[in-house]
Amino acid sequence: MKSPPSDSCANFAGFAGKAASEGEFQAWLAESRTWSEAQLERWGLPACGSDGAEAPWPQPLFEAAHYTLFGGGKRLRPILVRLFAEAAGGSAEGASRAAAALELVHTYSLVHDDLPCMDDDDLRRGRPTCHKVYGEALAVLVGDALLTRAFEVLAGAKGASAAGALQVLARAAGGAGMVGGQVLDMTVEASGASPEDVRDLQRKKTGALLGAACELGALTGGASPVACAGARDFGEALGLAFQVVDDALDITGDAVTLGKTPGKDQALGRATSVTVMGLEGARGEATRRAAAAREAALGLGFLESSLVLRLVEHLGSRSR
Amino acid sequence: MKSPPSDSCANFAGFAGKAASEGEFQAWLAESRTWSEAQLERWGLPACGSDGAEAPWPQPLFEAAHYTLFGGGKRLRPILVRLFAEAAGGSAEGASRAAAALELVHTYSLVHDDLPCMDDDDLRRGRPTCHKVYGEALAVLVGDALLTRAFEVLAGAKGASAAGALQVLARAAGGAGMVGGQVLDMTVEASGASPEDVRDLQRKKTGALLGAACELGALTGGASPVACAGARDFGEALGLAFQVVDDALDITGDAVTLGKTPGKDQALGRATSVTVMGLEGARGEATRRAAAAREAALGLGFLESSLVLRLVEHLGSRSR
Numbered sequence: 001m002k003s004p005p006s007d008s009c010a011n012f013a014g015f016a017g018k019a020a021s022e023g024e025f026q027a028w029l030a031e032s033r034t035w036s037e038a039q040l041e042r043w044g045l046p047a048c049g050s051d052g053a054e055a056p057w058p059q060p061l062f063e064a065a066h067y068t069l070f071g072g073g074k075r076l077r078p079i080l081v082r083l084f085a086e087a088a089g090g091s092a093e094g095a096s097r098a099a100a101a102l103e104l105v106h107t108y109s110l111v112h113d114d115l116p117c118m119d120d121d122d123l124r125r126g127r128p129t130c131h132k133v134y135g136e137a138l139a140v141l142v143g144d145a146l147l148t149r150a151f152e153v154l155a156g157a158k159g160a161s162a163a164g165a166l167q168v169l170a171r172a173a174g175g176a177g178m179v180g181g182q183v184l185d186m187t188v189e190a191s192g193a194s195p196e197d198v199r200d201l202q203r204k205k206t207g208a209l210l211g212a213a214c215e216l217g218a219l220t221g222g223a224s225p226v227a228c229a230g231a232r233d234f235g236e237a238l239g240l241a242f243q244v245v246d247d248a249l250d251i252t253g254d255a256v257t258l259g260k261t262p263g264k265d266q267a268l269g270r271a272t273s274v275t276v277m278g279l280e281g282a283r284g285e286a287t288r289r290a291a292a293a294r295e296a297a298l299g300l301g302f303l304e305s306s307l308v309l310r311l312v313e314h315l316g317s318r319s320r
Numbered sequence: 321m322k323s324p325p326s327d328s329c330a331n332f333a334g335f336a337g338k339a340a341s342e343g344e345f346q347a348w349l350a351e352s353r354t355w356s357e358a359q360l361e362r363w364g365l366p367a368c369g370s371d372g373a374e375a376p377w378p379q380p381l382f383e384a385a386h387y388t389l390f391g392g393g394k395r396l397r398p399i400l401v402r403l404f405a406e407a408a409g410g411s412a413e414g415a416s417r418a419a420a421a422l423e424l425v426h427t428y429s430l431v432h433d434d435l436p437c438m439d440d441d442d443l444r445r446g447r448p449t450c451h452k453v454y455g456e457a458l459a460v461l462v463g464d465a466l467l468t469r470a471f472e473v474l475a476g477a478k479g480a481s482a483a484g485a486l487q488v489l490a491r492a493a494g495g496a497g498m499v500g501g502q503v504l505d506m507t508v509e510a511s512g513a514s515p516e517d518v519r520d521l522q523r524k525k526t527g528a529l530l531g532a533a534c535e536l537g538a539l540t541g542g543a544s545p546v547a548c549a550g551a552r553d554f555g556e557a558l559g560l561a562f563q564v565v566d567d568a569l570d571i572t573g574d575a576v577t578l579g580k581t582p583g584k585d586q587a588l589g590r591a592t593s594v595t596v597m598g599l600e601g602a603r604g605e606a607t608r609r610a611a612a613a614r615e616a617a618l619g620l621g622f623l624e625s626s627l628v629l630r631l632v633e634h635l636g637s638r639s640r
Binding site for chain 1: 458484487493495497506
């Protein structure tokens with residue numbers, strides 16, 4: 001983790017200390033999730049109603065995309081976008097398009113990951129996956145349409161920073177980021193992988209997009225470039241903490257709680273935190289990564305009682 | 321076709337009359353293709369050399385993407401971007417990123433279309449398709465990476481128009497455009513389709529991206545909004561003329577000349593110009609659509625001897 005940027009407090013300090021109690025945190029989490037759903041309803045798919053100016057999608061595509069986009073989920077990425085936008089002094093409204101765009105990218109990646117030629121998953125968020133319901137061909141195209149929609153939504157934001165925001169998202173989502181992480185996930189051999197190999201693929205596969213969520217939130221909130229970089233570093237650290245818990249849950253979780261098929265990593269021979277350091281080793285790594293994420297959060301100028309630290313704890317102790 | 325925009329001549333007239341002879345046209349086509357390849361070399365994949373500041377892609381992804389991106393092709397879309405940028409008074413240099421972005425989007429769409437769950441094609445541009453060489457999973461991810469790269473490249477353009485250009489590309493490529501056209505191609509039944517159904521799917525599948533190529537060229541060249549819309553209309557008309565010839569070649573062409581497998585539309589039961597109006601009917605439709613594209617070109621203020629009209633003829637009489 002890099003040392004805290006010197007001007008970060010000035011960017012984020014006004015936000016520190018919010019939501020001191022567990023009850024307030026849970027209420028904030030629920031409200032943020034509701035807000036995220038609303039932004040997805042607003043931007044996720046074209047509005048083709050009587051007053052909608054947008055050209056419609058063909059009905060089969062719209063239906064499959066709607067099924068996939070509104071199938072639950074933690075909505076962690078839009079929540080982070082809003083959190084960092086407000087922390088930087090911006091409004092939730094200003095973060096609306098970026099929040100929807102991040103979830104669109106995340107959702108497309110799940111649709112393509114679940115394909116038979118990739119992870120071949122039948123279950124996602126407790127429901128049949130997109131290709132199980134609509135077939136493989138339409139699932140490929142749903143993913144393509146959601147990814148393209150993410151950029152369309154973000155490009156619709158006014159102001160000179162729109163192209164900059166789009167570049168942040170594209171870098172995090174593309175071959176050097178999330179897609180690259182998926183490639184490593186598929187190609188790195190479990191038997192020959194080192195903990196560093198696994199960390200690198202997790203930083204790309206999970207860290208890059210969570211980093212982009214925090215960075216884009218900060219950016220739309222008007223944070224300085226240094227503070228935006230600090231936000232990205234925190235998001236990446238949170239992603240690493242998140243992924244190691246995910247790896248452990250693949251071993252210890254059950255389908256009902258997880259909402260997806262457990263044991264997939266093992267069945268696919270994937271290199272994970274558990275395969276390179278064992279279950280106990282992965283639990284120790286989870287503790288260390290959560291500590292690193294907390295440190296990164298403190299570097300932003302958030303106080304210990306802030307939402308961000310509670311979010312780190314919340315994700316570290318999750319069971320799904 | 322809409323009536324010509326009133327201020328189009330002022331935007332494009334300086335370009336008219338260029339390349340009067342067939343020899344000059346062929347030389348221009350060859351030079352434009354070479355320029356297009358150079359822009360793809362420059363922007364298509366991350367530059368990770370000693371002075372390259374970009375984060376690298378994992379080696380298997382880079383290799384498969386490189387194989388796919390540099391496998392020949394007419395490079396029609398970047399050629400149109402440059403043509404319209406120069407016609408509007410702009411420079412080839414100013415059109416460079418948009419040219420690469422259009423070809424990236426086109427190439428990703430071919431990779432996904434060729435997948436076993438889609439058209440299941442073994443041959444593209446005379447070579448084995450991406451998934452035949454690198455496997456299905458990597459082919460899905462190559463497509464995802466190329467699409468994302470297109471937006472990254474275009475977002476890197478400086479200036480207030482970058483966000484507008486991004487929106488034009490996303491709309492043309494997404495669910496209401498090219499991806500939507502693919503969905504219709506898969507779901508419209510050949511037996512029950514009308515000529516209008518086929519025309520609608522072709523306008524989305526092929527017309528939208530060619531329209532975006534012309535529009536983005538005009539936009540980067542500094543054309544007025546009305547002239548940009550005229551450029552898009554011409555590109556869509558060219559796309560419709562192109563697609564009907566493609567449909568006929570699927571019946572009459574051979575694999576060596578086409579560089580792809582003939583008879584695919586028929587084997588897949590697709591609704592094409594040939595299935596709804598027969599081969600002779602499709603040839604008549606090709607003549608009518610080429611005439612419509614010429615009319616749209618004349619509406620832009622190009623003279624009859626211009627490159628654009630020669631391009632319409634060239635594409636209408638092609639054998640691959």
